[in-house]
Amino acid sequence: MEKVALSDAAISNDRRAIRRIQRLSLHLLRPLDAFDGHVFPSLCVGGRDRPPLPSVSLAELMEYMKRRHRDVQERIFDFFASRLKLHTPVEISTAEHRELCMRQLTALVRDAGIRPLRFVLEDPSVYFVIMEAAGGIDISLGIKMGVQYSLWGGSVMNLGTKKHKDKYFDAIDNLDYPGCFAMTELHHGSNVQGLQTTATFDPITDEFVINTPNDGAIKWWIGNAAVHGKFATVFARLILPLQGKGGKSADMGIHAFIVPIRDIETHDVLPGVEIHDCGHKVGLNGVDNGALRFRSVRIPRDNLLNRFGDVSRDGKYTSSLPTISKRFAATLGELVGGRVVLAYTSVGVLKVALTIAVRYSLLRQQFGPPKQPEVSILDYQSQQHKLMPMLASAYAFHFATQYLVDEYSEMKKSHDDEVVNDVHALSAGLKAYVTTYTSKSISICRESCGGHGYAAVNRFGILRNDHDIFQTFEGDNTVLLQQVAGDLLKQYKSKFQGGTLSVTWNYLKESMASYLSQPNPVTTRWEGVHHLRDPSFQLDAFRYRTSRLLQSVVMRLRKHTKTLGSFGAWNRCLNHLLTLAESHVESVILAKFIEAVQKCPDKNTMDVLKLVCDLYALDRIWNDIGTYRNVDFIAPNKAKAIHKLVDYLSFQVRGVARELVDAFNLPEIVIRAPIGMASEAYSQYTECVGF
């Protein structure tokens, strides 16, 4: 017996074409607005006055769910679909994966003519769909692209000035200058202000001298550094000799510098630079992360990215911003796009995992009533419980991240202060919330597909491993949620009395006023389906919780600050603050989902989306029922009714589950998993094993 290669590449082009035609014809034959006849629809209906399952037109739903600039994504999918040598096989060594990933990126830029850098600067919504599509081909490719264009390219363009743009734009865009973003150090990740690398100005030679003062300051996890990078944007403390008190050196805080690390022609590591390979990772092994140590590496003064602070020929510091902390905030503020893109692409990963899990759960049959055929595992209440609220969340996140992208684009145009604030906190909150949710969900999808979910070819392993770090990079989720909480507190304190709250925060003013009195003892008992499915009840519940959490944490912080100081008090309330931040993010997500339902032009589609939205809202309320019960916002009878309704809505959503995942409209090249194909799943699976 020979071992059989499992790579997609092994399947010849011809067979793919035939299969696509077969699949297309199946789509045409299948009545799109009908349900799959599932085996026991009467099972959960029970009651007499249940509404009928909504009917759904896949075409309408797909149209409404279409990302803007879908044409750009299709160009990318088509480009890769016809180039089998660029497909990532199921098993690949780290060294080969890195080379393949670089080839994929180079082909995309040079052969397919996708030039991302302009979009990073001028039209981020196009950049985001490019990133999503690239990540669909291989998440490593998406991240490799992000390192080159958002991090390395973005830092040069956004933190530098015209001279940098003139010198670097084309070579970054066409990949002549692959580069790195060297911020994180071995001892400092989240605490960027604690970085220890120094850049000392030498007025004699008009240069900066870059130094790694100790092992803890080695730049660590730097993408593109181990193999491909020629430059790095290095974050370091700017030291000006003789400019401090009593003629000492002055530490001007963290600034960014362009540091060449390898020779442009020979690719040899440059003198004074020491590079090691961070080695094999849990996932994303197409990206070559390295560690960098600098020993008195000299760079010209022009290499300081000087948009927010500059050093003159004679070593004097100038800045339009008055303090170190304001300059630091402005510098980091330019990097917020990375969070937007992670939130956005994380939803893309969730959709892939869900498509595979739902399709397999419809296909797979196991057990059944005595002497009757076996039933699809998606007909089991437990499987619906695992997957249907997840499907609802994917829809909710789809609309919320779309909103975030729009706001971010608006911010890049207007630079309006209010929008800036909103985008900063919302991108932190959505990035943290969505990536944590997706990470957990991929594991649940794997588990819900049993043994076949454990075959690498069926994708859950690589999706989980690659996506895992989304929770950590571009801001650790626990830290980001604290930023959201901090922002809520700031707004509460400074603007609550008469001032304006920023857009997505606005509801707090209203809800504070109306809810901080005791809940209405009548409505807490209402348990009718009509009431529970009323968006204003659902939003009220979410916002009430946020308001309560905000108010109570303000009081607790005030109390503890007196004895513990502000740091100690913050830590003492930390779990509370994290819950507050999550609650706020959920409120925003629900509000955006409800808006999307209401804006839907097609009545049937709207009904389906309303069903999904209700499941999202009520499942979240049920998950946190303890909180609601504790403050008697919801009475026991109502809690029970919500629980029952969540089961029932999951059952209803199962009735349209196939259409809901088909509407994500993910091409085969993105799904790839044999068990996740729209048809012939088992036979594709046996085929890939060699039968």
Next chain:
Amino acid sequence: MEKVALSDAAISNDRRAIRRIQRLSLHLLRPLDAFDGHVFPSLCVGGRDRPPLPSVSLAELMEYMKRRHRDVQERIFDFFASRLKLHTPVEISTAEHRELCMRQLTALVRDAGIRPLRFVLEDPSVYFVIMEAAGGIDISLGIKMGVQYSLWGGSVMNLGTKKHKDKYFDAIDNLDYPGCFAMTELHHGSNVQGLQTTATFDPITDEFVINTPNDGAIKWWIGNAAVHGKFATVFARLILPLQGKGGKSADMGIHAFIVPIRDIETHDVLPGVEIHDCGHKVGLNGVDNGALRFRSVRIPRDNLLNRFGDVSRDGKYTSSLPTISKRFAATLGELVGGRVVLAYTSVGVLKVALTIAVRYSLLRQQFGPPKQPEVSILDYQSQQHKLMPMLASAYAFHFATQYLVDEYSEMKKSHDDEVVNDVHALSAGLKAYVTTYTSKSISICRESCGGHGYAAVNRFGILRNDHDIFQTFEGDNTVLLQQVAGDLLKQYKSKFQGGTLSVTWNYLKESMASYLSQPNPVTTRWEGVHHLRDPSFQLDAFRYRTSRLLQSVVMRLRKHTKTLGSFGAWNRCLNHLLTLAESHVESVILAKFIEAVQKCPDKNTMDVLKLVCDLYALDRIWNDIGTYRNVDFIAPNKAKAIHKLVDYLSFQVRGVARELVDAFNLPEIVIRAPIGMASEAYSQYTECVGF
């Protein structure tokens, strides 16, 4: 720059020895019964009347936590510690990993003289510690060993008779006959009774003919099949020609047969057998899973494993058991050891992940009060919230699985019916509950270690990927929990009125009687620390919940069965049934933990264990506070007090966290992660990257 191999093997023996000595001296120098001075102990203390942190003697704690037969484990650790060529590198291809894993197993059996088969049959508690230690070297090795000894060896010995034992024992034990356990088919995993492979008796040649009737009946995921196996225990429907009604064939149900699949000398695949490679998996790539198709493969009649059913020379069926379903139950009953071992070794995996995460969280410092040193991330409430209840759970599971192993060993000796029942349900419940918990926890550990947790060398990726399938094999967790629920219902129905309940179920009788009345309105409001930390309050709460869930599901099932039939009613209540099963398992775990605390001979150790046990109990109650609030078992003020106490206990456990993980006493060869070493963690980490 050269790529640097990250393999442990790269670290020379000498350096290891030096490091071990250094470490040992650190242990000796460190006052074992003192706390780590952590930065702000006053932070969470607040109240005036808080008890002081308990002091702990690591030696006493370690002694109490020592697994029986620790000497056998140390023999295995020492054997591998000195054989670098047998260490699994961080990155390894599937093909190489399979060969390495076979070499590891062969060396363990032939060079280290570990002979597991006798223990499988005669002293399973020794077998379980061998499995745990092997899994500590590489989880693939543990599973490869399990396939050979529990599955292949165990099925031959337990389902066969003396003739099989005589013929196969030695060759299985010394690895001359590597074998497989061919139960699962492509279309049937959980539903074993739905298997379609046939074994038809041919009375002319006195043989069975093994056949795969269709693609769905291909044996799938068969460990040891792709490369190494020479035999397989094949589960197939026994077909007897002319024995059915009207002279038709009779289907006697699922039986097990020994089928040779490769030539003993040449290792060529035998005629009629088709083997394909299931390929790369999410994890456990040291185990070679394959797919088997049989085309009229003939085996002698003696190859029927005939303990529970036999066929005579003239084709007549005999059995000591009257029905197909009784024989099926007896056959599967012999396989329950696999669940015991998975529950037991899953705790081992949890301990490894926790040791790494806790040690790194003590080492890692990030942020801090203004102008003061940074603080360990384990001093953050959020990090305590993530890791301390998990540490408490590992202790809880340790004692519960120890109990399960003892019961299992007792069962193998006595075959007492009550113990058999108890072990069946308890092994199903603990396997499902513990493996689900461990899977989630590994992800949380990874995330709580940030970027450095994502380096493959730091282990979380491989632990998660290897352990993931523990949730699925030897019984899908969702299916196993239903068995537990089913057993609870059976006991409720048949024995509740005056009959005896099996050992671990006994509490239900009492609690049913005392709790099904309304909760006592006075005690529901008690919120004193003494009351909340009283084991009888905690046990009451757990058991009350189980009793309520059991009673209410009985009523719901009764109601729905009338309209939906038993299958439909079961499905309609499925989420409820799963919650019931989990609740029961938690009750058993808590009871065993409380027992272990009370039995502890050393007072200080007992105090520490009591602290950990309280955290386990109250954290679980808080997690399900909605349920308790809904039935007013706990009043709002009490809920708030529990919440506060959980934070406080987490803070207290953090004070002894280092000792709690050190007491797991895992050797370096099991931990391996540089960031998880007891000392020098950062320098081991930079060293392994090449600095």
